[in-house]
Amino acid sequence: IIITSSKGLVVSSMVASALAFITNLARGLHYSQDLRRKGIMTRESFDDYYHKVHELCGERCLIVGFGDVGKRLAYVLKALDMRVSAISKSDCINNDIDNFYTLSDLSVAVKDADYVVNLLPLNSQTEKIFKRDIFSKMKSSAFFINIGRGEVVDEESLIDALRKNIISGAGLDVFEKEPLKLD
Numbered sequence: 001i002i003i004t005s006s007k008g009l010v011v012s013s014m015v016a017s018a019l020a021f022i023t024n025l026a027r028g029l030h031y032s033q034d035l036r037r038k039g040i041m042t043r044e045s046f047d048d049y050y051h052k053v054h055e056l057c058g059e060r061c062l063i064v065g066f067g068d069v070g071k072r073l074a075y076v077l078k079a080l081d082m083r084v085s086a087i088s089k090s091d092c093i094n095n096d097i098d099n100f101y102t103l104s105d106l107s108v109a110v111k112d113a114d115y116v117v118n119l120l121p122l123n124s125q126t127e128k129i130f131k132r133d134i135f136s137k138m139k140s141s142a143f144f145i146n147i148g149r150g151e152v153v154d155e156e157s158l159i160d161a162l163r164k165n166i167i168s169g170a171g172l173d174v175f176e177k178e179p180l181k182l183d
Contacts, residue, residue: 007068014069014147015076018117020075021145021171022123025115028053030169052141052168057081059148062101062109065119071096073117085109102150103129110138115145122149130154135161150174 024030031049035041059082063070066088074084074096085099087109092100102108103125110116116138120126130144131154138144144167146153155176161167 009017011068011072013112014119015072017173018069018073018145018171019076021147021173022056022115022117022143025143025145026054026056026059053072058083059114060085060112060114061092061117062087062107062113063117063119064106065121066092066094066097066101067119069147070117070119073119085113107134107137110134110142112144113138115143118148118152120148120152122151126152128152128154128160130158132157132160135166138167140165141168143167143171147173150176150178180181 028046028049029139031052032041032046035045057080061077061082061084063073063084063086066074066086070088071094074086074094077084078096083098084096084100085102086094086097087103087106089102099109106129106166118130120129126149129152130146135144135157138161144158144161153176158170162170
């Protein structure tokens with residue numbers, strides 16, 4: 001049996017996906033897309049959402065899982081003048097990180113984040129770690145982005161948080177059960 005590793009193979013594409021979600025959500029592209037889909041996209045209709053459009057400079061991003069992808073993402077976000085925190089197994093020296101936390105600090109770390117990017121692997125410690133109590137501690141203007149593993153999110157809690165405007169939005173690349181049902 002030949003065993004191989006794809007370590008590093010998808011770093012750039014995962015960082016690009018995270019960045020696409022972050023910039024899309026920051027600039028309100030999801031609002032304009034929804035208005036276009038409904039056939040009511042005008043300057044006046046978009047103005048209803050204009051107060052939700054913001055710059056990335058000075059925004060706070062929490063990277064949950066600080067492996068190769070997290071490190072590269074932090075580097076890119078710092079270049080955009082964002083403040084970046086990370087959850088890692090251990091503190092490490094990294095000029096792109098303003099604050100380090102451990103996984104046990106997740107409920108504290110999410111409080112100030114404008115974006116929470118999940119990059120965690122799935123294991124017994126991380127399964128459904130993003131649940132109702134974590135989403136309730138996030139800012140109502142915050143966005144949750146999952147490009148890690150779908151099973152680390154309690155999807156019912158996420159749906160509830162979105163429906164009740166507990167958080168502002170989500171960018172999801174992975175899900176608990178894939179492929180998604182058509183409905």
